[in-house]
Amino acid sequence: MAENKGKRTEPTARPSTRERILVSTLSLFNQKGPEAVTTAEIAEAVRINQGNLYYHFRTKESLVVALFSRFEADALALVAEADAVPAPDSKAYAGFLRKWFSLVWTYRFLFRDLPGLLATAPGLRGPILAVSAGMRLSVDVIFQRMETAGLISVAADDRKPLLANVWIVSTYWAVYLGLQEGVRDLSPQHVHWGLSQVASLLRPYLSPQAKADLEEMLSEPLA
Amino acid sequence: MAENKGKRTEPTARPSTRERILVSTLSLFNQKGPEAVTTAEIAEAVRINQGNLYYHFRTKESLVVALFSRFEADALALVAEADAVPAPDSKAYAGFLRKWFSLVWTYRFLFRDLPGLLATAPGLRGPILAVSAGMRLSVDVIFQRMETAGLISVAADDRKPLLANVWIVSTYWAVYLGLQEGVRDLSPQHVHWGLSQVASLLRPYLSPQAKADLEEMLSEPLA
């Protein structure tokens, strides 16, 4: 786990106002979407004055940008971690998947309505597309490695569609859950549900060994 | 195809102002999301005055509701059509799938950000969940019929996850496309892409006959 970039939390001191603002804002954004959350609402949640909020973040957009930066850092760290796995190892990849799911849930407001998000923070278009492309590339590489290791076997024609479906399900599963039932708080069960959805996507293509590893991960106690 | 409920278009007369408002609003909502579209913007697009707009629709919410009603009517008609298929017929079901895709694209603003949508039109929560549940039930029935007809074979444990994945992909493919590349206008290629994504989801479970029917539909000229 990387160290606390941007002093996300000081080890000894209590959380700074800036930190508290970001935590509350993330929570509100996830609940109602950035466009539906007012700066007054944020200030109230943090129990500070609205003017004070603007001392720390001069625009609403800068709040969105700051939260995205955190997501970006976490996502890139995860990719680096996955790339660093020495030999193809389905268990390591399964763990990678689980972390990605947790990340998607934590920052789910980023996925809920991208066009709307870009309306309030236009400067985010480039970075978002870059992260998205990077993640997909990383998944692609993992697939290739698993294939050469005989863990998975996908016909050439099926490869791209399968990757796209994996991406869609592992990205929008949280949105789907939020719709289907008014799921508001992430319980480990929900992450597990999402994981099993992706698992069922892959299962037809896995080797017996990889399949066994996957089932084992799914039956593991929830992190 | 059902007749024009709510006088969607009069056969002879040119489109009414009300109709023009709905068409323009749908387009704007799909482009920018309901929350980002102002009534002034709508009035300008229709080339009428803002006061006139409020003569036809007294609230912004009523615009959302009116558009949803159209989607609802189309969706229910589609379900009825699917239920009326006399014998299990993969070609008929494939056509059903294609129409559903077209519908999702046409009203994609409804799927883009459900929580945000409910913020501007709270009364829509019930109807939306009802339609969603109805659609999923209908798909479930189709699966059952295909199974008893030997067109498809899914292990009991895999059934529910597969259905959920079909639902996720067939609902969020448009959102995914909008993100991945700035796809704004539906070309038939995009619908075809979405269809092929769902097809690749089902392919591992299809009988040779059903698979052949599916490939045939996919290679057909785009409607």
Place this chain on the structure above:
DNA sequence: GTCTATAGCCTGATAGAC
């Protein structure tokens, strides 16, 4: 760093003439 007070804009919506 935190507060009070307020500016300035934009929004959805209404009243009433034509």
Place this chain on the structure above:
DNA sequence: GTCTATCAGGCTATAGAC
């Protein structure tokens, strides 16, 4: 049915005292 004119309220953001 369509327009002009206008309002009240909420929003982001700033200025300046403490």
